[in-house]
Amino acid sequence: MDIVYSAAVAAARKEGRALVALESTIITHGMPFPHNVETARAVEAIVRDEGAEPATIAVLGGVLHIGLEPEDLDRLGQASDGMKLSRADFAYAIATGKTGSTTVAATMIAARIAGIDVFATGGIGGVHRGAETSFDVSADLSELAQTDVIVVCAGAKAILDLPKTLEVLETNGVPVIGYGTDRLPAFWSRESGLAVPLRLDSAEAIAGHARARRDCGLSGGTLIANPIPASHEIAAGEINGYIAQALADAEAQDITGKEVTPFLLGRMFELTEGRSLTANIALVENNARLAAQIARALQS
Numbered sequence: 001m002d003i004v005y006s007a008a009v010a011a012a013r014k015e016g017r018a019l020v021a022l023e024s025t026i027i028t029h030g031m032p033f034p035h036n037v038e039t040a041r042a043v044e045a046i047v048r049d050e051g052a053e054p055a056t057i058a059v060l061g062g063v064l065h066i067g068l069e070p071e072d073l074d075r076l077g078q079a080s081d082g083m084k085l086s087r088a089d090f091a092y093a094i095a096t097g098k099t100g101s102t103t104v105a106a107t108m109i110a111a112r113i114a115g116i117d118v119f120a121t122g123g124i125g126g127v128h129r130g131a132e133t134s135f136d137v138s139a140d141l142s143e144l145a146q147t148d149v150i151v152v153c154a155g156a157k158a159i160l161d162l163p164k165t166l167e168v169l170e171t172n173g174v175p176v177i178g179y180g181t182d183r184l185p186a187f188w189s190r191e192s193g194l195a196v197p198l199r200l201d202s203a204e205a206i207a208g209h210a211r212a213r214r215d216c217g218l219s220g221g222t223l224i225a226n227p228i229p230a231s232h233e234i235a236a237g238e239i240n241g242y243i244a245q246a247l248a249d250a251e252a253q254d255i256t257g258k259e260v261t262p263f264l265l266g267r268m269f270e271l272t273e274g275r276s277l278t279a280n281i282a283l284v285e286n287n288a289r290l291a292a293q294i295a296r297a298l299q300s
Helices: 007-017 026-030 035-049 070-078 087-095 106-116 139-146 161-169 204-213 236-252 257-271 275-299
Strands: 002-004 021-024 053-060 063-066 084-085 101-103 118-120 150-151 176-179 196-200 222-225
Touching: 002 007, 002 106, 002 139, 007 021, 007 053, 021 106, 021 275, 026 035, 026 070, 026 084, 026 101, 026 257, 035 053, 035 070, 035 236, 035 275, 053 070, 053 106, 063 236, 063 275, 070 161, 084 118, 087 101, 087 106, 087 257, 106 118, 106 139, 106 150, 118 176, 118 275, 139 161, 150 275, 176 204, 196 204, 204 275, 236 257, 257 275
Parallel strands: 002 063, 021 053, 021 118, 084 101, 118 150, 150 222, 176 196, 176 222
Antiparallel strands: 053 063, 053 101
């Protein structure tokens, strides 16, 4: 398999500097242009400011890219026909020369291939509401059960069934660790009303936990739930009404499969008059900062 490392990532690997993986679906399906490219560049800058090198991951023309050059990021940010890649179609895109952005699951796979231990995202996928009849459960959850990467997020996306998502993570033995909190964050909101199973309060403690897991021979990922900064949150009591409306609109328009999440995020942008996007950007940046700190702590 051909792998292309960006010049900056290649230099960091050679010098033994800390690396942080970043997904690309947030660029192609999570935000409108130009907010997507602006956010991607801002997130990369935050990782560098914290002393690590960002590695934004994508498949371009069938080639796995670990780190994107500026011109590649611009093209991806304006692409309209790229695939949204998860475990099921990751190898297909490579084998057939396709271009695609990587979801949480696919980014974890690529990070593991590249030897990157830490990955920052916005929110993971999970169990969709109504999954008891639709069986719509994100591959992110099974990937966390099997792929050794630390994933820093603001919890699962609030449009999902959070209690069921937490239960599936527990069933699969995935450590869910609240960063400085005893409550599970809910993406745009700092609290979901659910208790987080575990808590750690520093990047160094998270790195120590990772070492202990390896010493115990435990495989699989670790989920770090990092609440959105209080100054940018949309309280659960307010956001839940918008979520209910967005879900009803998706059902009325018969939106299914991989199109559900981007549709709902777009509808939330409309219903909140842009506030959901502002919050989304803030939480991604917050997660990138913590991920870089963890990556550096793993080196000490």
